[in-house]
Amino acid sequence: MPVVTKSMEIKAPVEKVFQVVTDPDNWTRYVSSLVEITDRSQDIPAKGSTFAWKYRMMGFNFGGRGTVTDNQPNESFAMTLESKFPIKESYVFKDTGDGTTRLEVTIDYEMPSPMKALFGDSAVMEKINDMESRGVLEKVRALCENQ
Numbered sequence: 001m002p003v004v005t006k007s008m009e010i011k012a013p014v015e016k017v018f019q020v021v022t023d024p025d026n027w028t029r030y031v032s033s034l035v036e037i038t039d040r041s042q043d044i045p046a047k048g049s050t051f052a053w054k055y056r057m058m059g060f061n062f063g064g065r066g067t068v069t070d071n072q073p074n075e076s077f078a079m080t081l082e083s084k085f086p087i088k089e090s091y092v093f094k095d096t097g098d099g100t101t102r103l104e105v106t107i108d109y110e111m112p113s114p115m116k117a118l119f120g121d122s123a124v125m126e127k128i129n130d131m132e133s134r135g136v137l138e139k140v141r142a143l144c145e146n147q
Contacts, residue, residue, distance in 0.1 A: 007104035008137040012144035030139035
């Protein structure tokens, strides 16, 4: 599975950045291709909690079940999105001092067959996912710094 990792400094305390990232009401706000989160277990975003999701990328629609696989307050958060397009997203939070947080996002994904047929190799998808991960960080930064 290809893996994309990016990081960014956010001018907000680690507690705020963690809250923004782990709040399921924000997930569609900072992941552009994620269009809907439904059927949430009551304890979300606790480790082991589940949800249904819908994703749209380049005209392709995907959906499935998600599970929160890690939730260590102000340190790390991860989820797995299961379907024909499996995705693992993980976030690492580091307090860098002076109210600034370094956020690292890693997206580990498997390119689905329809996209493989369309693009031939993974170079195009890697570029798209690289841009998507950068967009995630920029949107999280905007949510944290502008609230």
